[in-house]
Amino acid sequence: MPQVPNRRVLTGTHFMLGNHAVVEGALAAGCDFFAGYPITPANEISEHMARRLPEVGGKFLQGEDELCSIFAVTGAALAGARAMTATASAGYNYMQEGLEYAIAAEIPCVIVDVQRCRGENFATQADVMQMRWGPSGDHEMIVLAPSSVQELFDTTIRAFNLAEKYRMPVIVMSETTIALMRERLVIPRPEEIEIVHRAKPSVPPEEFLPFQAGPDGVPPLPAFGEGYRVLYSLNPHDERGSIHWDPDVFEAMYRRITHKITTHYDDIVRTESFYLDDARIGVVAYGSECRSALEAVELARAKGIRAGMLKLATVWPVPEREIASLARQCATILAVEMNLGKYAREIERVACGTCQVVRVTKNRGVIHTPGEILEAIEAHA
């Protein structure tokens, strides 16, 4: 297989498009399979992958639709690939079937969803609930929310590592704002990048139970062709993988694939606090909205208002501990998001009446300005 030396990790400082940073992050994380179907504003991911992936020995597929993309990705992942697809809102709709399968059959893969306004390349965060609740079935979901070009790179690497570690599809929740923006990106040296590999079976095939969990709740995953002859099915299956309906077996499977996420809250959930030590008014934001929110908090501080910000780098699972703590500390939480108030419901649920939750909403194709958020802060200070 032809391979260009040292092209996998482009160490150095770049001025890079967000969508390209996703690709560079994926390659740095060892991605060797990508499938995608044309859709704006995610096309730059496919186009850059088509150029970059083959030169490092990976395989690129332009599928005939999003279903092809997600299923090719899950197939490649079971064959041993670190696989990814990218799409945008409407395309994510189509992928739900593949996501459900990947969750139930515990297939590691990364899905980048560049949210857009219905059919147009205007910015929105309208799909924050769909990322979590799109696929049918009883399960948890890991959804990460980068807010800059650097974070698109870093988050894509993290998404691969979480996917491999927990045998789960992991969603990178991108947005038009950052996907189509060029910004400073610093790519570290390869040895500085942490790469997590899926656990492989430690016993021979005749002793291997493909859906029996190790101590961390995650079963080891052999690749096709390694002699383990595993049967993967969406249908209810036991630890051996055999399909049969037994309510105990069925419920046990769903409990395990749920618990492997909920019991690793500390590893998966990431937030960042800004000026929260003495804050009385807390702004909660995720994705690109963090940028205006932080500027607004700093403007408020300059006016003597004790405002702070909690940035949700993981949106699913919900950072319940951090939001609950903020709710106890503050009189008011401002839930800032680029939609008509969706994630605010989660914040209200977690706050559970301990503080006032105010929805700061906008869905007009562009992020909040710092002035708009400052106005909301001042109104509730």
Added chain:
Amino acid sequence: MMRQDRVALQFCGFGGQGIVLLSVVLGTAAVTRAGLYAVQTQSYGSEARGGECQAELILSKDPIRAPLIDRVDILVAMSQLALNRYLGRLRAGGTLIIDPELVQVPDRADVRILLVPATEIASRIGGRIAANMVMLGFLQGVMGVVSEEDLLDTIRDHVPHKYLELNLEAARQGIALARAQRVQGE
């Protein structure tokens, strides 16, 4: 012009003039060679195929939070239609840079207006297509955010070999023009 910690630039014209490339090369030079922070965005979609075209670039000494421009500090206009549309965003005291062959001097007494015959210069050295590089060189000359050498090296990274010499010469002409105007101004 980098006396402020943050400068917001807007470039506008029509598709095919290399408006976007202009913003990308300046941003790249600023970030990768001058250690600055930058955010670049551009108009997207059907406009990319020959209609109006615009790109925005924020340069900053500190990390950029909201990637939004409410008022433009420097507006570079290479078509009359684009100028008409975006002139209102240029703040009082800001700088307007226009190509007099393409754009009429507008009635704005509150801004500094600099005339750069980019198309004429580019035509003279071998191709109108390089007018954007004359503008880029000129910007380097008046802003000084990146060194002349760094700018030329960044152009080398972005322009196909076949057109490189033309583009480099165009940028050099722009730099020289800025220098000459500065001397005149002083």
Added chain:
Amino acid sequence: MTIPDIVPNPLRRYLRPGSLPHFFCSGCGAAQVLNFFLQAADELGLDFDKLVAIGGVGCAARIPVYLHAEALHGIHGRTLPWATGIKLHNPELTVVIFAGDGDAAAIGGNHLIQAARRNLDVTMIVVNNLNFAMTGGQVAPTTFPDLVTSTTPYGNRERAFDLCQLAVAAGATFVARCSTHRPRVTIHTLKKAIQHRGFALVEVICQCPTYFGRRAIGSDDPAQGIRWIAEHSVSLYRAGELAEEELADKFILGTFVEKEAPVFEGSSVYPGGEG
């Protein structure tokens, strides 16, 4: 009376331990295809460690569940996208798809066209029982006109797909149609298809006593179903002598295409050398 020694079927060693009893109705054609495949695999000496068997949803899609190979099952119509990802990442694997006519001609129809166009190096066995059997015998894109199914109580008002002609037109490099009433020919054809390098489609016409038999041909006797297939079959050689009207309700059996062409290695392939 002496009780003869019971010799276990030697093909049983290819079945996944613990997977029996199977779920097929007695006299099901899909179960026969499982048998045909095992015989073909046995005669070829296929390495089941390197075999990925893929099923979608439906009766035929269950076949991989019984094979002691790497196996994927349980999504309707997406067998070929799976196969594409697997085959691109590891071309050393042998990938065989077991699809019903619903998987192949209805919900997964576009994937079939695209895989044939790309010449993806997999074998797709389409078990065509002319109806949606798993869900209760609804009309399929392969059902002949006028036949009665659970959703065409007054007779089918649609025309039937000729899947083999579709695959030929889309560029498949091995295309054949067989039937359950000709086991040896079917096994022989499956062997050729598995050995073929490129996209191989083998359509196997099958009886479905439970639904298609009962509703469309008026008998749930498997033998009657097989007889009906035989009566409606004509060899490719003989078909040339028949008029179009005479062929309207016939299965043309034979190998339509067998040729070599470059196989799919990805939509973007690095040309090699220094970048």
